[in-house]
Amino acid sequence: MHNNVCRKLATFTLFSTLIPTIGFAAPHAMLEKAKTYALDSQVRAFQVPTVDNTGKIKYYDMTINLTVKNDGSPNPIASVVAKPSPIINAKAIVAGTYKSVVDGTVCKAINMTLTNGRIQSFFTCPEFEFSLATGGVTATHPYFPILNSNGITKRSDINTQAWGNVTSITSTDTYRLIDTFHIDRCKSGWIIGAKTDGKTLILSAYGNGINGDGSFQCTATFTKQP
Structure with missing residues (x-):
């Protein structure tokens, strides 16, 4: 009897630990789905989908500024500025x-x-x-x-x-x-x-x-x- 209770308690504890993370991926951006272009040392990306830790998708406009060291090698740290993308649709264009x-x-x-x-x-x-x-x-x-x-x-x-x-x-x-x-x-x-x-x-x-x-x-x- 005692063993059965312990096994059930262990099983319940295991599922309680796993449930909050099931179905959710790590937060990430999907640049391949955005409108992106680059010029010189700057990358501009519009309507970039991002996924938060709950699986919710949001959209951001991003500007990524790269720098180059004196020896010509890229600096591994880039400056990123992002703001929520405006809601865009196919309604009539304002003259x-x-x-x-x-x-x-x-x-x-x-x-x-x-x-x-x-x-x-x-x-x-x-x-x-x-x-x-x-x-x-x-x-x-x-x-x-x-x-x-x-x-x-x-x-x-x-x-x-x-x-x-x-x-x-x-x-x-x-x-x-x-x-x-x-x-x-x-x-x-x-x-x-x-x-x-x-x-x-x-x-x-x-x-x-x-x-x-x-x-x-x-x-x-x-x-x-x-």
Whole structure:
């Protein structure tokens, strides 16, 4: 009898110890799922998912600054600044002026309401122009043929962005189009996806809409100006 009670007590103690940790991974970040780019000694990452010790996922915008020692070797300690990411979705883009957080590039947006209820936004930037439209990527989307032929309709995040494409190049350098995106050889037809909360605008470029496969290339973040 005494042995049975001891065994049950030991079993209960063991499960009481294990239960709080079952199902939860160690806190970590998932940079591979973020919009990340690097320039010089700085890495910028937007919408970085992190997992806390309870398994809850949160999103942060991060800036990682690296330093190099006098002998040229990287310093193993980096400076990291992080803040909660703004809530971004595919709602209509607010018309106005937007400025790149990276290099200060300024783009202006105007809107037009289409007969099918979609809102189409037209962007004019120093070296290129592009257009986006709200709503599902269906046959009534103004850029459906190019989006569908390049696999955008198969993307899991299709309903989280407004979609469109680059409509013209205004730069005298035909092959230098989107410095803001750090793409050196874009051409008219590149697919563009956009998310916004009304103040922050995240633009992403996908493949070449004429001959490409629509794969993700890069991203840029803008803020709306007063």
